[in-house]
Amino acid sequence: MKKRYLLAPGPTPVPEEVLLAMARPIFHHRTDEFRTLFKRITQGLQYVIQTSAAVFTQVSSGSGAMEAAVVNVLSPGDKAIVVDGGYFGARFAEIARAYGAEVVLITIPWGEAVDADAVHQALKENPEAKAVYTTFCETSTGVVHDVKALGEVVRETDALLVIDAISGLGTVELRPDDWGIDIVVAGSQKALMIPPGLAFLSVSDKAWKVIEANKSHRYYFDLLEAKERLKSWDSRFTPALSLVAALDRSLGLIKEEGIENVWARHGMLGRACRAGAQALGLELFARRPADGLTAVCMPEGIDAYEVYKRLLEEYGVTVGTGHTRIRNRVIRLAHLGYAGRFDVILGLAALEMVLKEMGADIERGKGVAAAEEIFAGARDNRDR
C-alpha cells in the first residue's frame, strides 16, 4: 500500500461524498428535474462568484471558458490588452491571437503582480482596446493580482475587464459586481472541489453589449445562444450530468461553510504554508502571494524538479512543478479547495524530509512548527 496525497494546484482532491454523488444513476437533461438542478447550481455559482450576473456552465476544461471569453468579445482585428505574468496569462494572448485579434501585451516578470498604472497607461495608449485580460491568481507563479485595483481603472473606460479566476475563485475575496469585473472565468477542478470537466463564466451587463455587437465566428462557445437557453434553465448541449450532480453537492458544502469563511480558511492555510517555507529559509517565488497555492524556491544547488520527483515517487505526494522556465527552481504546494491544516503540515513535512535527503541545510520540524504557530494564532483555526 502506498497512500497518495494530492497537493497540486488542480486537479485538487474531491470530498468523498462529492465523488460518490457522481455514481448517481444517469437521468435525462430535458426534464424539469434537470432544470431544477441546473437552476440551483447556477445560483450556487453566483453565490461563490459573488455576482448577480448570469453564470454559464459549459462542458470543457478551463481553457474552453477562456476561449469563450475571447471569441464572444473579440472579432478578428480587434485589439485586446493582455497581462502576461506567467504561463496562464500568456494563454489569453495565445487564444486572442489564434482568433486574429491584435494583442497589446503587458509583460511583467514572473513572480510579480501587475501594476494598475501599467493597465491605465495601456488603456490610454490603446483607447480602442475591447478588453483587458488578466489572471486573478496566476497558478504558474503563485501570484494573486489586485483585480480590485484593475477594476477601478478599467471601469472608467469602454473596455471590459476579463479575469481568469480558475485557480483563484473561492480562495480569496472576489466581488466582481462591486469591483467592475465584467467576465469571471472559472473551472471545476480547483476550489469548487469537483473533478475537471466543467467550466464557468459570469457575464456583466457591460459585457453583454459588447458580445451582442460582436459578429465573430463561434458556435460551441456562443454565449448569446447559451443565454437564450438559460432563460428556461436549459443547457444548450448535453451537459456533463455526473459533474453537475457533483457540483450540486460541493456547492452545498461551500454554502454551508459560507464564502467568507472559505476565504478565511484559505487565508489561514496560505499564511501557514508561507510561514513554514520561510522558517526553512526558503524563498517565496511570488511577490504578492496567493492563498490557494504557494510557489517555493528551492535552495541554491537543489533541483526543484528532482524534489518534485522524490516527493511523488518516495512519499506519494503530488505537488505542482514549476512551469517551463522555473521548472528547476520552484515547486508549488497547493492548499486549495478541499484542504485543511494537515494538508499544509504534511506538505511541509514531506518537503523537509526530501530537502534533508538531498543535502539542503535545513532544520527538521522548523517548517511544521511555524505552520502550527499560525494555526494556533488564527482567530478561527478550525478547518470547518
Next chain:
Amino acid sequence: MKKRYLLAPGPTPVPEEVLLAMARPIFHHRTDEFRTLFKRITQGLQYVIQTSAAVFTQVSSGSGAMEAAVVNVLSPGDKAIVVDGGYFGARFAEIARAYGAEVVLITIPWGEAVDADAVHQALKENPEAKAVYTTFCETSTGVVHDVKALGEVVRETDALLVIDAISGLGTVELRPDDWGIDIVVAGSQKALMIPPGLAFLSVSDKAWKVIEANKSHRYYFDLLEAKERLKSWDSRFTPALSLVAALDRSLGLIKEEGIENVWARHGMLGRACRAGAQALGLELFARRPADGLTAVCMPEGIDAYEVYKRLLEEYGVTVGTGHTRIRNRVIRLAHLGYAGRFDVILGLAALEMVLKEMGADIERGKGVAAAEEIFAGARDNRDR
C-alpha cells in the same frame, strides 16, 4: 419509491461498476500513471471505432467534436456538402455557416436515408467542396445512413467524408479505414456507456493533409496541437479525469464482449423493438432503421408528446420525444449501450399500457410477444 427507467437515446444508462469507477480519488494528469491510462483508452477507442487512425479525446459535448470536425477542415469561404436529414444533420450545416463556410445542402425528408447518388451528384457539381458531412445514425429520426456507400463515392474525390457517429458508434458495423471515412465523431453518453462530457474524433491521413493546410482560427478544438501532445500520450488541457477513468472501465466491458458481438446484440434489440412496434400496428418512422433506437409513429389521434409525458410521469420511463416538427407524432425508444432484452420488453410493455389508457386500438401483450419471438429466434440471444 418510483423506479426510473432511462430509454432515451442519450444520455444512456451507465453500468453500476462504471459509475463507481468515477468515485476513484482524483489523481494528477501530468504523470506516467495518467499517460498509461490515456494510451489505453485511446487504443480502446481505436478498437471500438475499428480504425488505426489517431483518435482524440476532448472535454466537450458531442457538438464540440462536430465543431472540431468543422473548424479544422474548413476555412471561411470554403464549401462543404452537408446531408440534412434530421435535427442533428442540420447541426453540421449550422456550425459550418457559423464559421463562414458555404454550405451545399442535400436535404432529404425526415425518416429517409441519403442516396449515395445524390452525394455523387453534389460532388460533381461542387468539385471544390472540402468535405461531405453526414450523420451515421440520425438520432432524431432513427435512420442509419449507408456510410459505406457514401465512402465509395467520396473516396474517389479530394473531399473528406466526415460522419457524426455520436449515437451510431457501437451499434452497427462501422469500418472507417476500409470504407473511406475520414473523420468519425463520437460522444461518450451513448454506446460507450459513460456519462456525457467527453467527445472523440478519429482522423485519417487524407484528413490530416487538409487540416495541415487549413489556417482557420481555432484554439480549444485545434487538432494539430492535440496531435502533437498525443505523441507523448498527453492531454492538451486538463482532462475530465473521472470520465476517463469511467471510459477505461466501459471500454474494458466492450472489449470483453467483442465489438462484433456488441453490434450483433444491438442488431437483435433493434429487430425486436421494431417487430414489437409493428405487431402493435404502429408505423416505424425510419425507412432505413438504426439498431440503437427505434422511432415509432403514434396512431392517428394520439399525441406522441402526451405519450412521452405519461410514460415519464406515470411509469417512470424516459423515452426520447420527437424533435421539433415530429414532436406530436413520434416517440423514440432507445436500446443503446448498456441495454439488454428486458429494456426492449419494458419499453414495449409501457407503451402498450399508455396507448391502451389513451384509447388506442391495440392488443395488450402483442408487442412484447413479437419481441420475445425475435429473442427466441436469435442465433445468440444472450444479453452478454
